[in-house]
Amino acid sequence: MKLKFIGGCKQIGGQAIELESKNRVYLFDYGILMDKKPTLPPLDFDVKNLDIIFLSHAHLDHSGGLPLFFSGSKSPILIMTPTTRVLSKILIDDMLRLSEYYLPFMRNELMDMINKTSLFSYNQTLWHHLKGIEFLIIDAGHIPGSASFICKINGKRILYTGDVNHRTTRLLNGMSNNFPKIDYVIMESTYGNSDHPPRVEVEKDFVSAIENIVVSKNGTVLVPAFGVGRSQEIMCILHHYNVKFPVYVDGMARSVSRALLNHLEILRDEELYRNAVENSYFISVGKNKHLERQNAVSNPGVIIAPSGMLKGGTAIFYSEELINNPDNAIYLVSFQLPDTLGRQILETQIWKDGKTKIKAEIKHFPLSSHSGKSELLSFVDYIHNKSNGNTTFFIVHGDEDNTDGLYSAMEEKGISTFVPNLGEEFQIL
Ligand SMILES: [Zn+2]
Incomplete structure (x- = not known):
């Protein structure tokens, strides 16, 4: 079983992570990188072999490339919450309307994608089972509909946070720290090196x-x-x-x-x-x-x-x-x-x-929808303690100052942590 980091490494944009196990391919997010012109994370597998995509939330740096997978006759299962479906349709549609650049899909593919989504609501304890993987969908507290996924595969549990906010805001409840034991965590680090004021x-x-x-x-x-x-x-x-x-x-x-x-x-x-x-x-x-x-x-x-x-x-x-x-x-x-x-x-x-x-x-006025450094670290401590120190963390979705800041703080605590480079693979057992 391997994890491959194909986007959102030491930067924000083009978020995408591949999970491969026993000839099955799963993807967490497939976002667009809005630099001078939009680019998509590079894929090294045949799109026909993709089984499931887990979409964490509607922001284009997580969702913007997804219509690409809906241009052929066979499309993957695309998992998201009902609110994420509504919001990603609005956002991707808007991107297609306003983009001055070539994108490898059009509105037809977006509509096909929207029609084929598999919708799941938040539930901290209800495991779903599809295509060789079991998963839980958790409220990530970041924007309406945002989810974190806990996936159970080959006896291991992998948590993909997407973007998270542990603090309750006027609009949303914060992400709850109530998890089972986790073996691998892929976590965001937008504010990995700074704290928000109260x-x-x-x-x-x-x-x-x-x-x-x-x-x-x-x-x-x-x-x-x-x-x-x-x-x-x-x-x-x-x-x-x-x-x-x-x-x-x-x-x-x-x-x-x-x-x-x-x-x-x-x-x-x-x-x-x-x-x-x-x-x-x-x-x-x-x-x-x-x-x-x-x-x-x-x-x-x-x-x-x-x-x-x-x-x-x-x-x-x-x-x-x-x-x-x-x-x-x-x-x-x-x-x-x-x-x-x-x-x-x-x-x-x-x-x-x-x-x-x-x-x-x-x-x-810093009214952020992401967790700050202290919240991320207390979340890490919680998971680390729950597994008696047997969790490995991968830090993504942050610029280098933030990925490195968070990495140093976790390394000091003796926590097994990696900051993947673009395209880097990790065998996980
Ligand atoms: Zn976001």
Whole structure:
């Protein structure tokens, strides 16, 4: 039996791991790497031999390449939660619509994929059995529908975390640490080398900074946010703190927010979510949208719009309308990758033209949907102790600073840990 790491090694993007056993092939995620142009993880097996794909969640760095497997007559079993099916359809469809580059599949393949998914809900104890492998599906706490998989094969248990958040947020419950003994763990490390400040403190700072702009200065706050997960989290935070000003929502967050109304059972607080959606103003998609957007930037309130790192989307339009007034603000809430406009304005206060000095207030509030270093390490300790130190860990999905930071901390504790290189294989027994 072997594990082969074909994507997401020492980086974030193109997440994919192969598991081979007795002529059967299984895949955990098959994401897209959005660099200068999109690329897919390289496959070294005949696609016809692929038995099962486990999709952890809808983010494109995990799901974006999956339609590739649905272009021939024989397609693999594709396992995900019902919410992940809805969200990955929205996200991959959007990627296909907006991509300026060649992708080796089109909408037909996406629709075929969506029609052929095998849906499983979270259940911490119910083992499913398919094609030589048994598996459990666990709530990973990262975005709506996100799952971790525990697979039992040849008498060994393998846990693939996907992306995880152990902390409870306003939108979702955190991942629970209640596992059987595990032999091998493949884990993410987005924040493997840093900790988040206490969540409730960040929430309170965020809301009071917004109130200062909107209520005291009659200004407008733009919160650039990913349409899946983060936008809904911001809506829930604002509603939880009972804000009394308008909250506008634009971009993909609108369809995602509406879709989640049919999946309330996976959220932390159904009523909070329903009320947050009801009390937010969704910019219309029809001909009134320009008027509504102008209205939103001209009045005191909050606008939640994509993209989260200002790589595109309507957040660019809103920013351009807001940056010249010191009574306005742009509050970033997610990880800002290097070479994004979000990172640039945070570090330099200079707009994308390279010369306009931004007068609006720019701040970052770390409202992450990933576990920080301490949470990852206490999760590792729990698993390590449960197996009396007989678990081997593989660290993926993090840039080198984070994979190495986590590796060093685990090595110090004497835990068997690897940071796989791209294409590296491990025989596991
Ligand atoms: Zn993710």
